[in-house]
Amino acid sequence: MAAIALLLLVLFTITPTAAQNFGLGTILCLVAASWVTFGGFLVYLSRIWRFPVIASLLVLALLFSFWNDNHIVRLAPPQEIPRLDVLKAFDNWYVLVEDQRRGETHPLYIVATESGGIRAAYWTVAVLGEIQDKNPNFAAHLFAINGVSGGSLGVAVFEALLPEPNVASFKDAGTEILAQDFLSPALASMFYPDLLQRFLPFPIPYFDRGHTLEIGWQKAWRERMHNDRFAQSFVDLWSAKPSRREWMPALFLNGTSVETGNRIITSNLRLTNFFIGAEDTASKLSPRGSALTEAGCYVPLSTAVQISSGDGLLIPAGRFPDGSHILSGTYFDNSGATAALEIATRIKTWCAIKKIENVNVRVIMIGNDPRKSSIQGPFMSELMALLYPFFNAQCSRHLRAKSNWGRAAAFQGRHGRAPVLHQGHYLLQVTQYSGAVAAWLDPFGRSGDSDAGSIASQ
Numbered sequence: 001m002a003a004i005a006l007l008l009l010v011l012f013t014i015t016p017t018a019a020q021n022f023g024l025g026t027i028l029c030l031v032a033a034s035w036v037t038f039g040g041f042l043v044y045l046s047r048i049w050r051f052p053v054i055a056s057l058l059v060l061a062l063l064f065s066f067w068n069d070n071h072i073v074r075l076a077p078p079q080e081i082p083r084l085d086v087l088k089a090f091d092n093w094y095v096l097v098e099d100q101r102r103g104e105t106h107p108l109y110i111v112a113t114e115s116g117g118i119r120a121a122y123w124t125v126a127v128l129g130e131i132q133d134k135n136p137n138f139a140a141h142l143f144a145i146n147g148v149s150g151g152s153l154g155v156a157v158f159e160a161l162l163p164e165p166n167v168a169s170f171k172d173a174g175t176e177i178l179a180q181d182f183l184s185p186a187l188a189s190m191f192y193p194d195l196l197q198r199f200l201p202f203p204i205p206y207f208d209r210g211h212t213l214e215i216g217w218q219k220a221w222r223e224r225m226h227n228d229r230f231a232q233s234f235v236d237l238w239s240a241k242p243s244r245r246e247w248m249p250a251l252f253l254n255g256t257s258v259e260t261g262n263r264i265i266t267s268n269l270r271l272t273n274f275f276i277g278a279e280d281t282a283s284k285l286s287p288r289g290s291a292l293t294e295a296g297c298y299v300p301l302s303t304a305v306q307i308s309s310g311d312g313l314l315i316p317a318g319r320f321p322d323g324s325h326i327l328s329g330t331y332f333d334n335s336g337a338t339a340a341l342e343i344a345t346r347i348k349t350w351c352a353i354k355k356i357e358n359v360n361v362r363v364i365m366i367g368n369d370p371r372k373s374s375i376q377g378p379f380m381s382e383l384m385a386l387l388y389p390f391f392n393a394q395c396s397r398h399l400r401a402k403s404n405w406g407r408a409a410a411f412q413g414r415h416g417r418a419p420v421l422h423q424g425h426y427l428l429q430v431t432q433y434s435g436a437v438a439a440w441l442d443p444f445g446r447s448g449d450s451d452a453g454s455i456a457s458q
Contacts, residue, residue, distance in 0.1 A: 005034035019188035070203035076233035112336035115149030124154025129171030146336035214302035253308035254329030
């Protein structure tokens with residue numbers, strides 16, 4: 001068994017996606033068998049050497065943690081691409097739609113899609129893909145997409161599909177890409193090369209399980225679309241290279257600062273002060289003293305998604321060049337509604353200043369958790385009373401963010417202000433199973449009925 005464990009370590013280090021051939025259940029069994037074998041060997045050494053080998057390794061792991069953080073945010077080459085702010089981007093969008101249909105009322109869509117792992121990613125790309133399939137002009141009116149965690153993966157896949165020349169169905173293409181097993185390679189990397197990294201005094205970025213997850217996304221995209229768009233730079237989606245689309249929606253991938261708890265947003269647009277308390281990923285990546293207008297989110301597209309998805313366990317916190325860290329935006333607002341409201345409010349104010357009355361702001365909220373809140377049970381009630389508020393507070397914050405939309409829309413409706421905010425909500429419905437049972441029986445989150453096409457005609 002020791003030889004098999006060593007072979008698995010080599011295999012999952014050299015070719016991490018090979019774990020897809022084993023499956024999640026097999027990987028867990030192999031990990032348990034490897035730990036028992038290696039642990040038994042360490043106990044044997046402790047006895048014959050009369051020395052606490054296991055305790056010594058744990059002490060070394062704690063000591064080496066000062067220097068061996070290998071979860072580095074991967075960079076892409078800088079490019080000469082202008083980075084506009086939200087208002088300048090809106091002006092450009094307005095010129096485009098006015099040139100096409102001058103004087104008509106133009107719907108402007110802002111999407112907010114919440115976290116939820118691969119279920120959120122799959123549901124997001126299914127909803128947006130079906131809308132785009134039923135109304136090919138939808139993307140031209142889609143101004144910004146806000147993603148959190150799994151939702152970030154879904155919106156990134158949808159956005160990357162938009163400039164592709166031969167997509168018969170955006171929904172089918174997106175769901176096929178996300179139908180692969182991304183969990184098994186990440187888990188294999190977590191318990192083999194990335195576990196070995198904890199006992200080394202220097203970092204090896206290739207052992208990073210976050211990198212393994214990125215490799216899985218890149219592979220899935222490559223197998224379906226036959227190019228490396230997901231491995232290319234995040235900003236390539238908006239570069240001056242020839243594209244079949246005049247307009248590409250802005251992306252806002254939401255993360256959370258480990259050190260401050262504030263938002264860190266990865267976007268092709270430059271953040272300004274109306275994103276209250278938010279930090280710009282571009283400024284975190286740029287050398288100190290660089291002008292914000294010169295900074296850019298020069299990371300691979302897969303990395304931009306990964307740093308917005310870290311849960312701190314399976315997906316580790318990414319480390320910026322300045323030593324600070326980023327985790328999923330779930331810890332701040334798992335709905336993405338906060339940033340969406342900030343964008344829409346600013347555009348509304350700008351339209352009032354510029355006396356633009358033919359823009360109709362519409363918000364699409366994409367939820368994926370159909371479970372209802374429940375009363376805490378009697379099991380370990382004192383301990384659970386400490387844990388439940390932490391997790392449920394995240395749901396409370398995103399419900400509050402969503403309710404702000406309703407209040408904003410109602411206020412504008414009563415006072416006749418333009419553009420009026422309209423909100424549509426797409427919620428995944430699971431009729432037979434829920435929670436961990438649904439995740440186990442339906443690992444790709446495809447339960448539920450989609451009625452995304454209803455907005456296509458709006």
